[in-house]
Amino acid sequence: MSSRVCHRTVRLGHLPAVDITLIVVLVIALALFFDFTNGFHDTANAMATPIATGAMKPKVAVTVAAVLNLIGAFLSTAVATSISHGLINEGPGGVAITPEMIFAGLIGAVVWNMITWLRGLPSSSSHALFGGLIGAAIVGAGFGSVNYAALLTVVIIPAFLSPVIAALVSFLSTRIAYRVTRRPVFPNERGGFRFGQVFTSSMVSLAHGTNDAQKTMGVITLTLIASGVQSSDQGVQFWVIVACALAIALGTYTGGWRIIRTLGSGLTEIRATQGFAAEASTAATILASSHLGFALSTTQVSSGSIIGAGLGRRGSKIQWSTAGKIVIAWFITLPASAAVGAIASGIARFGVLGLVVDAVVGAAVILGLYLWSLRKPHEQAAAIEVDVAANAVFTRKELRDMQRKKRAAEVAARRAELSRERTLRRMAGRRGGRR
Amino acid sequence: MGIDWWAFLTVAVVALVGACFVVAVYSFGLRLWSAADTRAGKYSVKDDGTVGPATAGFPVAGQTPPAVRWFRTLAVACFAVCAAAVLYGIYLIVPQFH
Numbered sequence: 001m002s003s004r005v006c007h008r009t010v011r012l013g014h015l016p017a018v019d020i021t022l023i024v025v026l027v028i029a030l031a032l033f034f035d036f037t038n039g040f041h042d043t044a045n046a047m048a049t050p051i052a053t054g055a056m057k058p059k060v061a062v063t064v065a066a067v068l069n070l071i072g073a074f075l076s077t078a079v080a081t082s083i084s085h086g087l088i089n090e091g092p093g094g095v096a097i098t099p100e101m102i103f104a105g106l107i108g109a110v111v112w113n114m115i116t117w118l119r120g121l122p123s124s125s126s127h128a129l130f131g132g133l134i135g136a137a138i139v140g141a142g143f144g145s146v147n148y149a150a151l152l153t154v155v156i157i158p159a160f161l162s163p164v165i166a167a168l169v170s171f172l173s174t175r176i177a178y179r180v181t182r183r184p185v186f187p188n189e190r191g192g193f194r195f196g197q198v199f200t201s202s203m204v205s206l207a208h209g210t211n212d213a214q215k216t217m218g219v220i221t222l223t224l225i226a227s228g229v230q231s232s233d234q235g236v237q238f239w240v241i242v243a244c245a246l247a248i249a250l251g252t253y254t255g256g257w258r259i260i261r262t263l264g265s266g267l268t269e270i271r272a273t274q275g276f277a278a279e280a281s282t283a284a285t286i287l288a289s290s291h292l293g294f295a296l297s298t299t300q301v302s303s304g305s306i307i308g309a310g311l312g313r314r315g316s317k318i319q320w321s322t323a324g325k326i327v328i329a330w331f332i333t334l335p336a337s338a339a340v341g342a343i344a345s346g347i348a349r350f351g352v353l354g355l356v357v358d359a360v361v362g363a364a365v366i367l368g369l370y371l372w373s374l375r376k377p378h379e380q381a382a383a384i385e386v387d388v389a390a391n392a393v394f395t396r397k398e399l400r401d402m403q404r405k406k407r408a409a410e411v412a413a414r415r416a417e418l419s420r421e422r423t424l425r426r427m428a429g430r431r432g433g434r435r
Numbered sequence: 436m437g438i439d440w441w442a443f444l445t446v447a448v449v450a451l452v453g454a455c456f457v458v459a460v461y462s463f464g465l466r467l468w469s470a471a472d473t474r475a476g477k478y479s480v481k482d483d484g485t486v487g488p489a490t491a492g493f494p495v496a497g498q499t500p501p502a503v504r505w506f507r508t509l510a511v512a513c514f515a516v517c518a519a520a521v522l523y524g525i526y527l528i529v530p531q532f533h
Binding site: 153289 | 445451457465466472473524527529530
């Protein structure tokens, strides 16, 4: 056993002290909710392509992803106590971030996650968290509190590079897969890629669980330390790990069907070979980057991979308008959640009353967005329940059937119209005939 | 402020080699498997070039030529390499292992 394991001192039965203040309760509740949104936002990264190609049934896919996220959350030992990756300058006297700022930052992150989910846009949950914290820190502690060099290296440059790297890798591996399995005369066995997809997408899910649940654990632990409930030399408490793991697993199981739709069939029509190549590239890129010292955004890598896989198959089309929207969302994520975080942080400066106002307004906005999502169903995806998932992503056969049905309906409608006497008279009366 | 371009390049190259290797080996496995099927007489090619069910004449129905066994073995070897890659990936993901 290496020394890294010792970082986490698991304390069973060590219940939080009685003097937990309002702010600590608020931060923990909001952090767990952020974890939940993180889960349903990012299910799509791993499970969009297997659902689209029919490698896994939607319900099975989200269950597998949820279980792997749960396991992953328990596996991660190196705790990110520096949740912000050095983005926010911590003062010489320890942590400069106050729980109020963390609270405001979380409001920004959660609200932005909800908005992008509503639009079905895959955006990085981590960037939303960073953005919220940056905005809150700027308002709470001035412009000097943000480390702009770190901002450039941790967020901006990877945001440009990770989709490009992933698309390149995925493009080449799609090409290789098609070239190797090309058999003009005999049937090729490309259906076998469906089986392989189960493994590659599970890897992505597991990697996601080990990375992302940690951020929330870090937020809660930092808050507990800052408020004096827990001493700084202790690791993450056991109940925090359990709560975070459950929150992210539950979020994953709920499934962000809107984003799954975007990635599974909105960008390009994915076939099993492409899905396998894309997920293998995503897994390889994420593992390589996290083991060579820095973490690329899972969301950006998997979106890039899907575009690369779309480019790799001859005859496949990419919806560049959707891709453009996604890229715009990536670049807005940080400033937008920073803005919300800044506003929340500004309100929180008015003491307890400000916090209560923040909490109430934040809850109202989140509830409003949720109700909005129910009122305006995203095209065919009527609700965000697991049972309707089968309708959320269309397989190729269903799409073909739908097109055929639509064409038949059009022809029938035209025929019915022509059979009506009024139409014929109007057509006869039209000068110059049909144009 | 030093941006570590070298690290980005390393990640790109490692990811490229790793993903392409796994995908290529898995594809080879599938191809070998279907080649074995063909040689075992699972399909027949009609005159118009389309593939149909096995017929008595093509190529040797009922008996397995030695090539079939070789192809199957190689295909299984390819899948084993992929399984090893998956296990290595899990080893990389789980921090307790290293």
